[in-house]
Amino acid sequence: MEHAKKIAAILLEKQAVTLNIDAPYTYASGIRSPIYCDNRRLIFYPDARRTISAAFCEEVKPFAPDVIAGTATSAISWAAWVADAFDKPMVYIRKAAKGYGKQQLIEGGSIEGKTVVVLEDLVSTGGSSLNAVQACQDAGARVLAMIAIFTYQFAEVMPKFVDANCQFGFLCNFSTLIEVAEERRLFAPEKLAIAREWNRDPQNWGPSHGFPNEAK
Numbered sequence: 001m002e003h004a005k006k007i008a009a010i011l012l013e014k015q016a017v018t019l020n021i022d023a024p025y026t027y028a029s030g031i032r033s034p035i036y037c038d039n040r041r042l043i044f045y046p047d048a049r050r051t052i053s054a055a056f057c058e059e060v061k062p063f064a065p066d067v068i069a070g071t072a073t074s075a076i077s078w079a080a081w082v083a084d085a086f087d088k089p090m091v092y093i094r095k096a097a098k099g100y101g102k103q104q105l106i107e108g109g110s111i112e113g114k115t116v117v118v119l120e121d122l123v124s125t126g127g128s129s130l131n132a133v134q135a136c137q138d139a140g141a142r143v144l145a146m147i148a149i150f151t152y153q154f155a156e157v158m159p160k161f162v163d164a165n166c167q168f169g170f171l172c173n174f175s176t177l178i179e180v181a182e183e184r185r186l187f188a189p190e191k192l193a194i195a196r197e198w199n200r201d202p203q204n205w206g207p208s209h210g211f212p213n214e215a216k
């Protein structure tokens with residue numbers, strides 16, 4: 001990925017990436033991890049925003065979708081900037097249908113019969129992004145691709161997207177992030193080694209280090 005090192009540098013410079021070995025983070029899926037990548041921080045910085053939006057646009061362009069979709073909440077702003085750049089309609093996809101009002105799962109407008117590219121800020125297990133893809137398909141759209149700023153490269157993710165008949169794209173991944181962090185000597189080498197160890201077996205790292213995964 002040509003964007004990968006540039007985006008990794010941004011994630012590190014804006015301190016989106018943090019390590020906590022003693023009190024590992026709990027992810028949306030319930031798994032425990034010594035590393036967290038808080039891409040929500042990136043919207044705060046106009047320079048980061050411009051670079052990441054431009055990278056998203058490069059990846060989205062070949063698909064020429066009718067609609068740009070963002071997953072709630074973290075990818076809503078990215079979808080808005082990208083949709084604006086292409087002068088295309090935008091929707092966002094809730095994690096669950098709203099329990100009152102119009103009870104919608106997808107907000108913005110109808111995507112029935114449209115081609116869609118879904119944007120996501122981060123993929124760990126892929127559960128959230130695949131739910132969003134499924135929601136768009138259930139609404140009658142053809143989802144051409146799901147593109148995330150960052151992926152942890154969990155082995156199970158690619159086959160799930162193949163099954164969903166949806167291309168999977170990303171701007172940066174775990175290997176590149178760790179490579180750039182090492183080059184820049186931003187974290188103690190032993191902490192980065194633990195992050196690598198976690199990434200080799202993320203489901204079992206927590207339980208085997210005294211941090212049970214949480215049921216979600």
Ligand SMILES: O=P(O)(O)OC[C@H]1O[C@H](OP(=O)(O)OP(=O)(O)O)[C@H](O)[C@@H]1O
Pocket residue numbers: 027028029071072073074075120121122123124125126127128129
């Ligand atoms: O690939 P997964 O295992 O599903 O995990 C990744 C998801 O978790 C985070 O969302 P979170 O649930 O924290 O919600 P937010 O975007 O509203 O902050 C992140 O923004 C992804 O959507």
Ligand SMILES: O=C(O)c1cc(=O)[nH]c(=O)[nH]1
Pocket residue numbers: 026027028029035036037038039122123124125
């Ligand atoms: O899987 C998650 O919930 C998750 C991991 C991560 O590093 N950052 C994030 O925002 N969510």
